Amino acid sequence: MATITRPTGDLKLGPDRDGRIGKPISLPVLENLGFDSQFGPFYMGFWNMAAYLFGLMAAFIWIMVMFAQVAWNPVAFVKYFVVLQVDPPPASYGLSFPPLEQGGWWLAATFFLTLAVLCWFMHVYTRARTLGIKPYLAYGFSSAVILYLVIYIIRPMWMGDWSEAPSHGVKALLDWTNNVSVRYGNFYYNPFHMLSIFFLLGSTVLLAMHAGTIWALEKYGAHEEWAELQAPGTGTERAQLLWRWCIGFNANAYSIHLWAFWFAWLCGITGAIGIFISQPAFVDNWYQWGIEAGINFPDLPPAPLQ
Amino acid sequence: MSGKAPKDPRFPDLSYAVLPGARSTRVSGGRTIEELEPEYKIKGRTTFSALFKYDPFDFWVGPFYVGFWGFITVLAIIFGTFFYVDAVIIKGPYSLPQNFFAGRIDPPPASVGLNLVTPGQPGFTWQMTVFFATLAFVSWMMRQVDISMKLDMGYHVAVAYGVVVSAWITLQILRPIAMGQWHEGFVLGVMPHLDWVSNFGYRYKNFFYNPFHAIGITGLFTSTFLLGAHGSLVLSASQYRGSEGSDIEDTFFRDVQFYSVGEAGIHRLGFIVACGGVLSANMCILLSGWVVQDWVSFWNFWTTLPFWSNV
Numbered sequence: 186m187a188t189i190t191r192p193t194g195d196l197k198l199g200p201d202r203d204g205r206i207g208k209p210i211s212l213p214v215l216e217n218l219g220f221d222s223q224f225g226p227f228y229m230g231f232w233n234m235a236a237y238l239f240g241l242m243a244a245f246i247w248i249m250v251m252f253a254q255v256a257w258n259p260v261a262f263v264k265y266f267v268v269l270q271v272d273p274p275p276a277s278y279g280l281s282f283p284p285l286e287q288g289g290w291w292l293a294a295t296f297f298l299t300l301a302v303l304c305w306f307m308h309v310y311t312r313a314r315t316l317g318i319k320p321y322l323a324y325g326f327s328s329a330v331i332l333y334l335v336i337y338i339i340r341p342m343w344m345g346d347w348s349e350a351p352s353h354g355v356k357a358l359l360d361w362t363n364n365v366s367v368r369y370g371n372f373y374y375n376p377f378h379m380l381s382i383f384f385l386l387g388s389t390v391l392l393a394m395h396a397g398t399i400w401a402l403e404k405y406g407a408h409e410e411w412a413e414l415q416a417p418g419t420g421t422e423r424a425q426l427l428w429r430w431c432i433g434f435n436a437n438a439y440s441i442h443l444w445a446f447w448f449a450w451l452c453g454i455t456g457a458i459g460i461f462i463s464q465p466a467f468v469d470n471w472y473q474w475g476i477e478a479g480i481n482f483p484d485l486p487p488a489p490l491q
Numbered sequence: 492m493s494g495k496a497p498k499d500p501r502f503p504d505l506s507y508a509v510l511p512g513a514r515s516t517r518v519s520g521g522r523t524i525e526e527l528e529p530e531y532k533i534k535g536r537t538t539f540s541a542l543f544k545y546d547p548f549d550f551w552v553g554p555f556y557v558g559f560w561g562f563i564t565v566l567a568i569i570f571g572t573f574f575y576v577d578a579v580i581i582k583g584p585y586s587l588p589q590n591f592f593a594g595r596i597d598p599p600p601a602s603v604g605l606n607l608v609t610p611g612q613p614g615f616t617w618q619m620t621v622f623f624a625t626l627a628f629v630s631w632m633m634r635q636v637d638i639s640m641k642l643d644m645g646y647h648v649a650v651a652y653g654v655v656v657s658a659w660i661t662l663q664i665l666r667p668i669a670m671g672q673w674h675e676g677f678v679l680g681v682m683p684h685l686d687w688v689s690n691f692g693y694r695y696k697n698f699f700y701n702p703f704h705a706i707g708i709t710g711l712f713t714s715t716f717l718l719g720a721h722g723s724l725v726l727s728a729s730q731y732r733g734s735e736g737s738d739i740e741d742t743f744f745r746d747v748q749f750y751s752v753g754e755a756g757i758h759r760l761g762f763i764v765a766c767g768g769v770l771s772a773n774m775c776i777l778l779s780g781w782v783v784q785d786w787v788s789f790w791n792f793w794t795t796l797p798f799w800s801n802v
Contacts, residue, residue, distance in 0.1 A: 205746070211496065213496065213497055213498055213499040214498075214499040214501075214502050215756075216496050216497065216498040216499070216506060217498050217499055217502045217503065217504050217505055217506055218505050218506065218756075218759070219505065219506045219507060219753075219755045219756055219759050220752050220753055220755075220756035220759065220760070221496075221741065221750070221751050221752050221753030221756050222496045223496065223741075223745070223750075223751075224745075224749055224750050225745065225749055225750075226745070227749050228745070228746040228747075228749070230746075233747075258802065260799050260802050261799075261802045263799075264793075264794070264796075264799045264802055308747065309747055312743065312746050312747055313727060313743065316735075316739060316742060316743055316746070317731065317733050317739075318727040318728060318730070318731050318739060318743060319726070319727040319730055320727070321723035321724070321726045321727040322720060322723045322724055322727065322743075322747070324723060325719040325720065325722070325723040326719075328719070329716075356700075359699040359700070359705075360699070362699065363697065363699050371689060373685040373686070373688070373689050374685075384715075385711050385712070385715055386711065388711075388714055388715040388718045388719075389710075389711050389714040389715065389718075389765045389768060389769070390655070390765075391718060392714045392715075392717060392718040392721075392761045392762075392764075392765045393651035393652075393654070393655075393714075393761070393762060393765040393766060394648065394651065395718075395758070395761070396647075396651075396757075396758040396759070396760075396761035396762040396765065397647035397648040397650065397651040397758075397762050398647070398648055399755075399758040400645065400647045400755075400758045400759055400762050401639065401644045401645030401646065401647040401648060402644050402645070403507040403509070403645075403755055404507060404508065404509060404510050404513065405509070405510060405513045405516075405644075406509040406510075406513045406514050408754045408755040408758055409514075409737060409754055410725050410728075410737075410754060411725070411728050411729065411731075411736065411737035411739075411740065411754075412514075412517065412737060413517070414725070414729055415519065415520075415729075416517035416518055416519040416520070416521065417517065417518065417521035417522070418513060418514060418515075418516040418517035418518070419513055419516040420513065421521070422516075422522070422527045422531070423531070423642045423643075423644055425524070426527075426528065426531050426638075426642060427635075427638055427639065427642055427644070427648065429524065429528075429554045430551070430554065430555060430556035430638050430641075431555075431556070431634065431635055431638055431648075433553070433554045433555050434554065437521070439725075439726075439729055442721070442722040442723075442725040442726050442729075443722070443726065444722075445718045445719070445721060445722030446719060446722035446723050446726060448715075448718065449715045449716070449718045449719030449722065450719060452715050475682070479588075479589060479592075480592040480593070480681075480682055481592075481593070481682060482585065482589065482593045
């Protein structure tokens with residue numbers, strides 16, 4: 186049973202393995218729990234430092250504008266933290282740059298937040314390349330980046346109106362999520378929302394299945410997956426037999442991670458499609474769409490059932 | 492590297508030790524199912540044979556293990572599916588494919604309270620379907636216990652599945668009992684159960700303000716993130732043949748985010764996050780209507796805390 190396709194030659198280690206500063210910090214109690222105890226050494230590269238810098242600038246704008254809203258009262262700031270919010274420009278401004286107090290701060294914060302997200306993608310990508318592994322983590326992260334860009338940048342620009350984007354704030358984000366569902370006729374009827382929820386719950390199930398299987402087989406070394414997927418031992422054999430005997434078929438130490446990758450990746454992608462097509466130009470009312478698609482029958486009273 | 496660094500002697504050791512000889516069972520390229528399966532197909536070592544020295548269903552059918560709990564599962568699946576398919580698909584008000592989406596089995600009316608419904612009365616089919624589904628789920632979990640015993644491994648898979656089953660039991664049994672009527676259970680059916688979830692959220696004003704809902708959603712998102720990160724890391728490391736060996740995984744994540752939870756740790760963390768998220772979701776359902784009627788005014792406690800009530 187060939188578990189993996191071996192590359193024809195060794196992947197080359199990149200030259201740039203410097204840039205790590207400091208000595209590793211150890212927190213031994215984590216070892217008692219089966220977790221790794223080592224923090225660092227701390228890699229300081231261009232892309233992750235840029236991401237932290239832009240992220241801090243976005244957070245700084247967000248925090249300061251909210252702080253000003255409570256007249257710089259620290260107790261009020263903590264008390265009202267979850268309900269304070271930085272709003273995008275009103276619809277009347279369209280995509281033009283408004284005064285700072287009327288959405289300009291939101292635009293600035295979103296600009297830096299977007300830069301931070303894109304720099305983090307570059308960080309994950311370049312670091313994998315430098316260390317000589319394929320940038321699959323960046324590929325996986327692309328799903329989250331696309332979902333973020335669709336919600337905050339692409340959909341508002343397509344609709345010509347920054348006010349379609351969520352405000353920055355804890356309660357504001359929840360309210361936006363609630364309101365966009367109500368505005369477009371209940372997202373429960375949105376098939377891409379259904380798919381996204383399927384992959385979200387499916388990812389949680391897959392994680393519990395895989396993580397539980399491997400945790401249960403630590404004494405056989407099943408968690409040493411790099412070794413196990415090249416040369417499966419009794420740990421992986423038991424993992425495979427558990428699922429073969431339980432559900433009739435099984436993945437192997439390699440393919441379970443393919444399942445994992447695609448479930449997680451598709452969660453973000455289907456969600457991005459679902460939110461993007463929720464706009465007047467495409468689908469204005471998912472409830473109505475459900476009727477036309479033949480999955481929703483509000484007008485026919487169901488016959489009485491037992 | 493987890494498992495290799497020193498531990499903290501002041502705290503209990505909840506770590507693990509790999510059995511001597513376990514690593515030497517590794518075969519390059521692996522063995523086929525046909526080669527390895529006979530070694531593990533031993534008789535006995537199930538819950539039933541541990542209790543009664545004998546398990547009448549201790550055999551396999553094709554790839555499936557049966558066991559006593561597998562037998563119960565099959566019975567429950569047959570009965571539960573019969574009630575569901577008969578009421579929703581066959582006797583539904585629409586055409587067969589429409590019934591698949593729109594067909595429904597409603598819980599008993601509120602007047603039934605916590606009584607059992609007699610055959611032919613509204614809610615009988617719901618109670619039967621829920622009963623047999625619960626029986627099937629619990630038996631399936633016990634079957635996972637059987638298989639784990641046979642393979643001499645931990646019971647984590649059965650525990651994780653038990654957490655999912657607990658969500659079903661909370662929704663269909665515990666919360667209806669707490670509310671005093673089976674009517675509180677959710678409608679069975681593809682689109683109707685979505686409507687039920689949607690209505691349930693707004694019945695308690697706004698479920699987005701339910702803190703246990705928020706924690707549950709965070710657990711699901713974190714699970715998806717962990718799954719994507721772990722899956723992609725192992726896929727990329729699987730092609731790595733450099734000098735770091737399996738340490739490349741830890742090296743990469745330390746460079747990315749200054750910390751790698753480790754090969755064993757990621758599976759422990761994933762298990763905890765996934766199960767914890769679902770358990771919190773159980774709480775958000777159970778408390779709604781039983782303890783909290785309105786998740787918006789629920790937060791009044793926050794603004795009226797004594798140390799900042801006048802701010």
